[in-house]
Amino acid sequence: VTDASDQQLAAQPTQRLTPERVRSMHFGRTPIGRRGLSEEEVTLFLHRVADDLAARDAAEASLRAKVAHYKDALMRWQSEANADHPAGSAASASASSAGPPVAAINILSQAQQEADAYVAQAQEYCRRLASDARDHAQDIVSEAQALAEATAREHRPPFDGNYGELEELEHRLVWARTFLASLETVEAQLRTAREALAYELDRMRSPTPVPEPG
Amino acid sequence: VIDAARLKASWRAVAGHGDQVPLFFYSSLFLSHPQTREMFPVSMAAQRDKLVHALGQVISSVDDVDSVLPVLQQLGRDHRKFGVVPDHYPAVGDALLATLEHFSGAEWTEQLARDWSDAFGIVADVMIAAAESAATETPPWWELTVTGVERRSVDVAVLTVKPHSRLPYRAGQSVAVETPMRPRLWRYYTPATLPAADGSFKLHVRLVPGGPVSSAIVHSAQVGDVLRAGSPVGHDLTLDPASPRDLLMLAGGTGVAPMKALLQQLEAESSRRRVHLYWGARYHRDLYDLPALRTLAERAAGVRLVPCLSLDRSVTSPVEHGSAVEVALRHGDWTDHEIYICGSPGMVRGTVAAVRQAGLPPLLVHVEEFGNEETLL
Numbered sequence: 001v002t003d004a005s006d007q008q009l010a011a012q013p014t015q016r017l018t019p020e021r022v023r024s025m026h027f028g029r030t031p032i033g034r035r036g037l038s039e040e041e042v043t044l045f046l047h048r049v050a051d052d053l054a055a056r057d058a059a060e061a062s063l064r065a066k067v068a069h070y071k072d073a074l075m076r077w078q079s080e081a082n083a084d085h086p087a088g089s090a091a092s093a094s095a096s097s098a099g100p101p102v103a104a105i106n107i108l109s110q111a112q113q114e115a116d117a118y119v120a121q122a123q124e125y126c127r128r129l130a131s132d133a134r135d136h137a138q139d140i141v142s143e144a145q146a147l148a149e150a151t152a153r154e155h156r157p158p159f160d161g162n163y164g165e166l167e168e169l170e171h172r173l174v175w176a177r178t179f180l181a182s183l184e185t186v187e188a189q190l191r192t193a194r195e196a197l198a199y200e201l202d203r204m205r206s207p208t209p210v211p212e213p214g
Numbered sequence: 215v216i217d218a219a220r221l222k223a224s225w226r227a228v229a230g231h232g233d234q235v236p237l238f239f240y241s242s243l244f245l246s247h248p249q250t251r252e253m254f255p256v257s258m259a260a261q262r263d264k265l266v267h268a269l270g271q272v273i274s275s276v277d278d279v280d281s282v283l284p285v286l287q288q289l290g291r292d293h294r295k296f297g298v299v300p301d302h303y304p305a306v307g308d309a310l311l312a313t314l315e316h317f318s319g320a321e322w323t324e325q326l327a328r329d330w331s332d333a334f335g336i337v338a339d340v341m342i343a344a345a346e347s348a349a350t351e352t353p354p355w356w357e358l359t360v361t362g363v364e365r366r367s368v369d370v371a372v373l374t375v376k377p378h379s380r381l382p383y384r385a386g387q388s389v390a391v392e393t394p395m396r397p398r399l400w401r402y403y404t405p406a407t408l409p410a411a412d413g414s415f416k417l418h419v420r421l422v423p424g425g426p427v428s429s430a431i432v433h434s435a436q437v438g439d440v441l442r443a444g445s446p447v448g449h450d451l452t453l454d455p456a457s458p459r460d461l462l463m464l465a466g467g468t469g470v471a472p473m474k475a476l477l478q479q480l481e482a483e484s485s486r487r488r489v490h491l492y493w494g495a496r497y498h499r500d501l502y503d504l505p506a507l508r509t510l511a512e513r514a515a516g517v518r519l520v521p522c523l524s525l526d527r528s529v530t531s532p533v534e535h536g537s538a539v540e541v542a543l544r545h546g547d548w549t550d551h552e553i554y555i556c557g558s559p560g561m562v563r564g565t566v567a568a569v570r571q572a573g574l575p576p577l578l579v580h581v582e583e584f585g586n587e588e589t590l591l
Contacts (some may be wrong), residue, residue, distance in 0.1 A: 015238060016229075016230065016231070016232030017232070018232055018233040018259075018263055018266075019233060019259060019360075020233075020259035020260055020441065021261050023259070024260075026559075026560070028560075029560075049246075050322070053233070053384075054233070057232065057234045057237065057273040060234060061234050061237070061238070062229075064316075069354065069479035090439055098244055098247040099242050099245070099308065099309065099312035100242060100246055102316065105238055105241040105242050105245060106241070107236040108241040108244060108245060109234075109238060109240075109241045112237065112240070112241065112258055113237070115256055116257045116258060116259040116335065119256055119257035119259075120257065121364060123425075123426060124424060125424075125425040125561045126423065126429065127423040127424025127425075128369075128423075130421065130424060130429070134368070134369070134423070137368065138497075141497075145528055153306050161400075165530070
């Protein structure tokens with residue numbers, strides 16, 4: 001039961017859990033007959049945890065952006081206080097050497113996280129709808145099957161519908177043999193009738209009476 | 215010379231920040247090069263995990279570049295279908311360095327920056343070279359026109375597609391497919407036939423509840439739609455022409471697709487190898503391709519088809535009850551057979567475990583290793 005999740009976790013021992021890995025976590029099923037957890041509750045909870053993780057990531061990122069901002073400000077203040085250095089030249093020392101400002105990056109990251117959460121929510125909703133619909137369809141089919149079987153039992157000849165598969169087969173065999181036997185009777189009757197007919201025809205064709213066969 | 219130990223330590227420290235790292239990377243990339251955003255899907259969650267995983271894989275073997283070479287070359291080739299061109303690589307390199315610098319804090323030194331920059335340069339060179347050499351042989355992607363849509367059951371559609379130019383694949387190989395209804399999302403599907411005279415082939419698509427691509431295809435695909443497909447991939451489910459062994463095929467649901475293609479190949483080659491195909495489904499109505507498979511099995515002398523139902527007790531013949539592997543193991547000893555397994559991830563996991571437990575030789579077990587979803591890094 002645990003091997004699926006163990007494999008997934010063992011795949012990347014150094015990697016921290018991400019919202020996506022939490023959301024897409026699949027657990028093995030308990031063998032039929034053993035009690036397990038409610039799948040829906042587990043899924044709902046996983047999504048809740050994923051959202052929480054994302055929120056913490058965002059909070060941490062914005063704290064780091066603030067730290068970067070204060071460091072820059074401190075550096076600027078120090079360089080301005082120091083008369084030996086011309087203003088502005090030190091500011092570049094700590095600012096990130098390439099790329100857009102961290103604050104802008106974080107805003108985009110948060111927007112992305114929100115989009116991810118919306119998409120995940122929509123997909124989860126679709127998944128629930130689809131599997132509910134599937135279960136519902138299964139219920140309808142099972143009910144219809146049960147009804148059909150009950151109806152068939154009711155209208156069956158007075159064999160009191162309580163035999164196993166083998167007895168059912170026996171019953172059908174007996175029925176088939178009876179049917180075959182009656183077919184044979186009919187066939188014999190037909191043969192006799194045909195012979196009689198042929199005799200009559202022959203008699204009509206020939207001018208003189210023919211002795212009867214046999 | 216790159217200091218591999220330093221690079222690994224640096225990556226470990228950065229990767230400790232989890233999802234924030236790829237978040238920062240992509241935001242930085244998109245802000246400096248907005249045109250790259252449209253190459254990605256709306257949700258980036260799966261994307262980010264993929265990137266971190268791939269980076270970790272490359273970094274962990276940075277002192278043995280040869281061992282990751284095939285992986286990188288494949289990545290370079292595969293990225294052509296996403297529309298990646300050499301110009302994109304420096305942009306990615308800049309964003310990567312900015313990200314590493316941001317998360318390294320005081321640990322970031324010029325030395326480290328140089329190491330990372332050199333390492334990225336090597337990776338980019340390998341990927342670009344592989345992409346360019348592939349470009350001389352195959353297009354970056356193939357366009358496929360949908361010429362037939364059959365909705366076979368509540369959740370399975372069979373598409374007939376015709377590639378605009380010849381798409382060379384072997385029976386058992388898969389192609390990544392993108393539908394215009396869900397741009398930037400690629401999923402692997404396995405052709406269920408050999409190519410017809412005009413190059414057409416069939417795809418069996420099962421609706422994964424909540425799956426954006428499969429839902430769109432099963433519910434809304436229409437004749438005339440144009441899909442995109444990447445290069446055929448995978449060698450684990452193809453036939454080994456040198457093997458004289460008979461085959462045991464264990465398929466679940468649409469996992470029967472590659473098996474059908476393999477059967478057609480064996481028939482086309484007038485192979486004498488015998489095939490036992492156990493096809494598992496939950497209910498009888500889920501055996502969406504039964505008539506065609508029956509015909510195939512009746513036509514070919516050496517093919518035995520055994521439909522297996524795991525939940526349906528109302529149908530008694532000519533089907534067996536249980537999962538494909540349960541029934542197969544009940545039926546006999548398969549020691550001398552090549553065993554082909556395909557189905558949902560859960561089915562494959564369970565089947566491989568059962569086969570191993572039965573003591574069948576692992577070397578003869580054929581399973582496709584990649585997931586069913588493929589993304590740009």
